[in-house]
Amino acid sequence: MNQQTQFYRDTWAEINLDHITYNVKSMKKHVGEDTEVFAVVKANAYGHGDIEVAKTALNAGATRLAVATLDEALALRKKGADAPILVLGYSRPENAGFAAANNISLTVFQADWLEKAKTFVKEELNIHVKFDSGMGRIGIRKHEEWTKLNEQLEQNQVFKLEGAFTHFATADEMETGYYEEQLQKFNEMIGWMKEKPKYIHASNSAAGLRFFQSHFNAVRYGISMYGLTPSPDIAAVLPFQLKEAFALHTKLVHVKKLNKGEKVSYGATYEAKEEEWIGTLPIGYADGWIRKLSTQEVLVNGERVPIVGRICMDQCMIKLPSELPVGTQVTLIGKQEQTEISVNEIAKTLETINYEVTCQVSNRVPRVYTKGGNETSVRNGLL
Structure with a gap:
């Protein structure tokens, strides 16, 4: 290894980009051409380095990036990432304009959020609606919540509904009962929407690797993009060998x-x-x-x-x-x-x-x- 003069201590992490490329290409082959792969690079790409992993994943076949916060998305923009980015977590409504100006899609799950955000958005903002099918974290849980949010979307053309998604709590466990309950609930929630958005996505790494019925038309590839199993329990049932990066x-x-x-x-x-x-x-x-x-x-x-x-x-x-x-x-x-x-x-x-x-x-x-x-x-x- 040639350390050059870019760091001055004898401790370093080594990230094998060939392994990330392999993991992304393998997932893309597994889900098929009709299903897009969103590369999840939140938390500095799970400690691997956001922009380096982002560029590698996109070159390997991922089409979009996903992060946890607007700060992470803007950091990627400053480092040269030009692919569409989705913020998976909550963002302040008063910061919605920054997202719109930088082609960053935001997660929304409150009608009041749209009401507040509209005054800050000067150009079209892409949003993904989060449904809580059983994770119990963030997201719409009731039909009336969706109805109120959808009314705001219809009244404010500055918002474009680009996606709808949920997150599975137990897809990395061998027992699939709760996963199946969540999938059924999410399908019901998608049924509330008269017009379906471009992207419907539910699968994290574990569900993407294991369950074709929850792929819809996009999967979010996180931990396994880095060659790590979502849990030791499912290591023996993975469809391809992962390569640790x-x-x-x-x-x-x-x-x-x-x-x-x-x-x-x-x-x-x-x-x-x-x-x-x-x-x-x-x-x-x-x-x-x-x-x-x-x-x-x-x-x-x-x-x-x-x-x-x-x-x-x-x-x-x-x-x-x-x-x-x-x-x-x-x-x-x-x-x-x-x-x-x-x-x-x-x-x-x-x-x-x-x-x-x-x-x-x-x-x-x-x-x-x-x-x-x-x-x-x-x-x-x-x-």
């Missing part, structure tokens, strides 16, 4: 020999049982490598070695099999030789989900992008 690396910056009885890190919780070689890594909980990972192993020269002592804000220590030179690469997530530590393994250690693992790697960890095994670009969130 995220790796996390660092290097040894100090190596020392401890004598029996000497201790390591805050609280002196680790004590050497014999003479031991200890390596220091320049990564800590401020980077998203949090203290609960103090029981996790990492890879050195293709061998698993343990973290010892408490993880600090900026550094942590590992027990080495022998004296190794400063500068030796250490992999926290990813492959070394024939050994791999997956994002799912880290999630299991943290007793959480894989989404959280990549999202929590902070912006002070540079992202290095690769294609064909070669570095193509580096994004440093600090510089």
Whole structure:
């Protein structure tokens, strides 16, 4: 890896854009030509880097982008993304004009929102109506809510109804009863609409991979675009193998020999049982490598070695099999030789989900992008 001068520390995340391309093309083939793929790049593309992933996904066959907030959408515009963008979450009505001026579609689920927003919109604003079929988060739940909202749409031509959607709460579980209830409810809700919008979308990654009946004419491709399973439960029933795109690396910056009885890190919780070689890594909980990972192993020269002592804000220590030179690469997530530590393994250690693992790697960890095994670009969130 050529670090050039774009970052100045020996810790970085490596994002394999070939794997993202493969995952998008595989999903596009799976859903068919009549179903569009919206690439979900919210939360800085789940920690992978918004604009790099967005451009890769669009080149691979996605037609639109989706984010959580208007800020994220505008950030993509500033970085050069010109594809249509949908904001999946709530936006302030007084900011609707910014969305319209930048070809950003907004999610709407309140008639009062349209009443307030119309005074701020000077050009046509595309909206997607959110229906709550059972997620219990945001969205229209009752027919009368839709009736009131639709009256506002009919009275204010500045709003264009571009889409309607819902979100499944349990599509990543093997038990499908609640998913089926939601799908039935959403179909009823779509039936309330006399004129159907251009896009009807319900499937997240899990539903898109598993259930053709909920594809409609667009799917929202999130976690699995990055090569991660929506849940461990459904890994065995996926229609194609996913390729994980995220790796996390660092290097040894100090190596020392401890004598029996000497201790390591805050609280002196680790004590050497014999003479031991200890390596220091320049990564800590401020980077998203949090203290609960103090029981996790990492890879050195293709061998698993343990973290010892408490993880600090900026550094942590590992027990080495022998004296190794400063500068030796250490992999926290990813492959070394024939050994791999997956994002799912880290999630299991943290007793959480894989989404959280990549999202929590902070912006002070540079992202290095690769294609064909070669570095193509580096994004440093600090510089």
